[in-house]
Amino acid sequence: MGRPNIYFIGAGPGDPELITVKGKSLIEKAHLIIYAGSLVNPEVLKWRKPDSRVLNSAEMALGEIMEAMIQGHKDEKTVARVHTGDPAIYGAIGEQMEILDREGIEYEVIPGVSSFLGAAAALKKELTVPDMSQTVIITRQSGRTKTPESERLNSLAAHRATMALFLSVGMAQRVQEELLTSYPPDTPFAIVYKATWKDQKIFQGKLENLEKMVRENNITKTALIFIGDFLKAGEKRSKLYDKNFSHEFREGA
Numbered sequence: 001m002g003r004p005n006i007y008f009i010g011a012g013p014g015d016p017e018l019i020t021v022k023g024k025s026l027i028e029k030a031h032l033i034i035y036a037g038s039l040v041n042p043e044v045l046k047w048r049k050p051d052s053r054v055l056n057s058a059e060m061a062l063g064e065i066m067e068a069m070i071q072g073h074k075d076e077k078t079v080a081r082v083h084t085g086d087p088a089i090y091g092a093i094g095e096q097m098e099i100l101d102r103e104g105i106e107y108e109v110i111p112g113v114s115s116f117l118g119a120a121a122a123l124k125k126e127l128t129v130p131d132m133s134q135t136v137i138i139t140r141q142s143g144r145t146k147t148p149e150s151e152r153l154n155s156l157a158a159h160r161a162t163m164a165l166f167l168s169v170g171m172a173q174r175v176q177e178e179l180l181t182s183y184p185p186d187t188p189f190a191i192v193y194k195a196t197w198k199d200q201k202i203f204q205g206k207l208e209n210l211e212k213m214v215r216e217n218n219i220t221k222t223a224l225i226f227i228g229d230f231l232k233a234g235e236k237r238s239k240l241y242d243k244n245f246s247h248e249f250r251e252g253a
Ligand code: SAH
Pocket: 013, 014, 039, 083, 084, 085, 086, 087, 088, 089, 090, 091, 113, 114, 115, 116, 118, 119, 165, 166, 167, 168, 192, 193, 194, 195, 196, 197, 221, 222, 223, 224
């Protein structure tokens, strides 16, 4: 046990400046960096020590990743395991933490800016809009990785809340069909491809045209799908700033 020297770090959605101060200083300190090469912007590694060792977990099996981490721990090195966005969202850190727990090895998790928040910032939208939606559903289309039956998209759609879909753009046809069971066909959607990266792209339209938009623009990965009326809330001022609305800090007129 003892002081942790293994850190799971959220790298943020893409823009390297969106890593936390804590995440950056651990990258500066790390002797061994294992990063998810398929999604993490390699620019976050620019702060590393020149003699640090860098491994790309996209090319490694779980066993190899854990072996490298545990060896680093034994050698009393600082190990940075760098995940995209925030590691708690579809980050597969659970299985890694379980193995470390079993081995009695301490670690720490440094949160990051999840891509859905990077994407909301890119859209310049508030996900929770008074009188429209006060709930954000973060989910994915069931595919090769099955979602539990009670969390099927068509049942979640019944809430008509703000929805952010990860890992689903490759199944746009099914997303559209399942969402249309509850959301009206003219509900706005936004697809944010590579949010906060230099080649970020935004596609917007109505739910009934979602699949067409994905197909015509050949969007196959690194994209989030947002659905909900929050996307058309621009013209509607938040009640918080309405002078007739009283809240804790200010009496309404
Ligand atoms: N832990 C990550 C998610 C990892 S799962 C997070 O918190 O963001 C990988 C999925 O996340 C991708 O398939 C895509 O749906 C989404 N994603 C990750 N980075 C993204 C980005 N910069 N822009 C849009 N979607 C992104």
